[in-house]
Amino acid sequence: MLACVACVLIPTLSHAQALDEATDLKVVFSAALEGQWQPIAEALENGFDINVTDEANRTAIMYAAYNGHSEVMAKLIEAGADINKKDQIGSTALMFASSGPFVEAVSLLLDKGAKIDEIDDNEHFTALMWAAAEGQAEVVKLLLERNANTSLKDIDGDTAESFAAKANHSEVVKLLQAAKAPESEPVEKELKEKPQGLD
Structure with missing residues (x-):
């Protein structure tokens, strides 16, 4: 089962690469987390x-x-x-954005070339699985519109749909079921030849 996203993203900055005090790593990452561009811009100016x-x-x-700080993300890109x-x-980054209601941020990443079906190295989770597990219906819709693969499974055999079902996100379950359902094609009736002798 997917772990709490907030627990996964606890900053661990104590042993980060040593940098000049003016471009302190913790300051920059805290600014990114809070959506503040100015400290980042100043750090970039200092190399x-x-x-x-x-x-x-x-x-x-x-x-x-x-x-989901899409404006800061755009500048970072x-x-x-x-x-x-x-x-x-x-x-x-796409997985983290997909875990919240951040349609604009997810769209930005996809537009800039984020790999939509990338899997993590630990549990084989995808962005779609994160969105489904967290009940982010609008993000799920967007990922499906961008052709995210609904059939991918994690190491336990769970799919995005099963994560949504376990968390009782019924709207997301319906979206995923509709996405994997084959499109109905019109059935053309074959024209039978008229039997000979009935002309």
Whole structure:
């Protein structure tokens, strides 16, 4: 079963790469988490590496994505943020954004080339599974519109639909069931030849 997203994203900054005090890693990541661009902009001016990681291998854009700060995310991407980078368990910015009601943030990441069906290295969760488990119907709709794979399974054999069902997210279950249902095709009746002798 998916762990609490907030528990997964607890910042671990104590042993991060040593940086100049003016571009302190914790300051930048806290700003990203809170949606504040100015501290990040100042750090970039002082040579901050936008893809530097903390000890959990998380980057600034992952922290911004967790709270759906799409404006900050857009600027981070503009500055060269790697949107498909994985943290120490293989989670991506798209997965973090998909766990909340952040349609705009998810759309931004997809528009910029985020891998929609990427799986994490630990449990084989996908962004769709995160959204389904958290009951984020609008995000699920968007991911389905972008052709997210509904049949992928985690290491326990669970799909996005089964995660939604276990959490009693009925609307999400219906969306996923509708997405995997084959489209009905019109049935054309074959024209039978008229038997000879009846002309």
